[in-house]
Each structure stands twice: as C-alpha cells, then as structure tokens.
Amino acid sequence: MTIGKLDAVTIDCADPLALARFWAAVFGTEVASAEGAGPTYVDLRPAPGVPTLRFQRVPEPKTVKNRLHLDVAVTDLEEARAGAEALGATRVSPGTFDEFGYRWVVMADPEGNEFCLVLPPEEAGDG
Amino acid sequence: MTIGKLDAVTIDCADPLALARFWAAVFGTEVASAEGAGPTYVDLRPAPGVPTLRFQRVPEPKTVKNRLHLDVAVTDLEEARAGAEALGATRVSPGTFDEFGYRWVVMADPEGNEFCLVLPPEEAGDG
Numbered sequence: 293m294t295i296g297k298l299d300a301v302t303i304d305c306a307d308p309l310a311l312a313r314f315w316a317a318v319f320g321t322e323v324a325s326a327e328g329a330g331p332t333y334v335d336l337r338p339a340p341g342v343p344t345l346r347f348q349r350v351p352e353p354k355t356v357k358n359r360l361h362l363d364v365a366v367t368d369l370e371e372a373r374a375g376a377e378a379l380g381a382t383r384v385s386p387g388t389f390d391e392f393g394y395r396w397v398v399m400a401d402p403e404g405n406e407f408c409l410v411l412p413p414e415e416a417g418d419g
Numbered sequence: 420m421t422i423g424k425l426d427a428v429t430i431d432c433a434d435p436l437a438l439a440r441f442w443a444a445v446f447g448t449e450v451a452s453a454e455g456a457g458p459t460y461v462d463l464r465p466a467p468g469v470p471t472l473r474f475q476r477v478p479e480p481k482t483v484k485n486r487l488h489l490d491v492a493v494t495d496l497e498e499a500r501a502g503a504e505a506l507g508a509t510r511v512s513p514g515t516f517d518e519f520g521y522r523w524v525v526m527a528d529p530e531g532n533e534f535c536l537v538l539p540p541e542e543a544g545d546g
Contacts, residue, residue: 294447295502298469299492299537301428304484320421333519342425343470346490357431359532360487363473365426375422392460405486410426 300346305403308334308347314402315345317379318364354404362407372409373397427473432530435461435474441529442472444506445491481531489534499536500524
C-alpha cells in the first residue's frame with residue numbers, strides 16, 4: 293500500500309522569504325506563494341526534478357548538522373561553488389570528496405543548512 | 420544563473436537499507452541501488468513527483484527536531500496514519516493541525532525523523 297505522494301520538502305528557518313529566494317536561484321525557479329509581508333510559509337514553484345520546497349518560519353535556531361540535506365547536481369564544481377557563494381552560500385568542507393564515483397563539496401545555505409554540490413559519476417569521470 | 424538540478428534528498432541514518440524500505444513503501448517505489456550487505460548509501464528509485472531519496476549511514480544519532488522534513492500528501496488522514504504506523508512510523512503530535520487550509524499530523528519514521536501526513540486544501544475542504 294502506498295501512503296501518499298510528496299507534497300513538499302519543508303525547511304525550518306528564520307526568514308522564509310530570504311531563504312526561498314536563495315534556493316529559487318539555485319534551482320532556477322521562483323517563489324510561488326507567500327502570505328503577507330512576514331510570511332510563515334513560502335513555497336517555491338516546483339521545477340523539473342525538483343519538488344516543492346517549502347520554507348517555514350520557526351522560532352528556534354539551527355543547532356546541529358542537519359539529518360536531511362539536498363544534493364545539487366552540477367556540471368562544473370568550481371563554477372557552481374563560486375555561483376552559490378555569490379548567492380550567499382558558504383563553504384563547509386575545506387576540500388573535495390571523492391566516493392563511489394561522485395565528487396562533491398559541502399556548502400551551507402545563508403541560514404547554515406548544509407547541502408552538497410555534486411558532480412555525478414558521468415560528469416566526475418570527465419575530470 | 421541556475422546552480423544545478425536536484426540530485427537527491429539525502430537522509431542521515433543508522434540503517435540505510437531498513438529506512439529506505441520504509442520510505443519506498445510510503446511512496447510506492449523501490450530500492451534502486453545499495454552497495455553490498457551493509458551499505459553506506461541506499462538510493463530509492465524516483466517516483467512521479469518524488470526525487471531520489473538517498474539514505475546515508477552516519478555514526479552519530481539524531482538529537483534534535485530535524486530542520487528539514489518531508490510532507491506527504493494523502494487523501495485520507497486516518498487511513499494514512501494507520502498505514503504508516505503499520506510500516507513502523509510513530510505519531511509525534513497527539514492532535515491534528517489545521518492551518519492555511521491544510522490539515523496534518525506529525526509522525527516520525529522508524530529512526531525518529533519527523534514527517535507530516537498532509538491533507539491538502541482541496542482534500543481538507545471536503546472533510
């Protein structure tokens with residue numbers, strides 16, 4: 293028995309609209325809905341292969357490494373890192389990881405949520 | 420500039436294969452890849468609207484409420500709750516939430532990762 297479909301991946305944060313704009317730029321999508329000027333929930337419009345990302349205002353700060361994170365597939369790791377940093381991301385891992393054919397760096401979004409920029413095997417094999 | 424595409428939503432866990440099987444049942448998909456008998460990474464086959472879910476073995480346990488969680492859209496909240504519990508989920512919220520047209524309950528997967536069973540506005544409006 294299937295329980296359901298994915299409605300959204302929801303991300304707790306302090307500033308939903310600002311964080312939504314960062315991730316919209318990462319995936320080339322846009323803010324789809326936000327109620328009012330200081331919204332509790334902000335949804336991004338789903339993009340091909342990207343489900344709805346939902347940003348939810350919460351009072352508590354981030355304290356530990358997230359148990360869930362997004363892996364972002366890119367075609368050029370250095371270019372993607374520079375682009376993400378220009379949008380407000382920071383680098384978490386000093387180096388680059390290579391495992392199971394993947395090559396990746398660990399980054400953090402403007403609220404410190406870890407994510408990986410990933411060169412999948414078919415791309416990493418070219419490097 | 421778009422940085423990349425979503426490669427996967429990755430979930431830290433103690434037992435990737437067991438947790439992957441739980442989530443495969445939730446979304447009606449299946450384990451796509453796992454290396455060996457005690458794999459570090461297990462990927463689920465993406466389903467319509469569901470990106471690749473990747474389960475990654477980590478040594479550290481879950482300590483606080485996750486900052487990222489999955490919202491699972493269902494058509495019958497009680498039936499979905501019972502079905503998820505039969506698969507090994509537990510209920511986190513004693514009651515049901517109603518906000519912005521959504522109705523939902525907070526659950527936890529077998530490793531304690533919070534997720535919501537969500538009746539979207541078009542369904543909740545019927546109830």
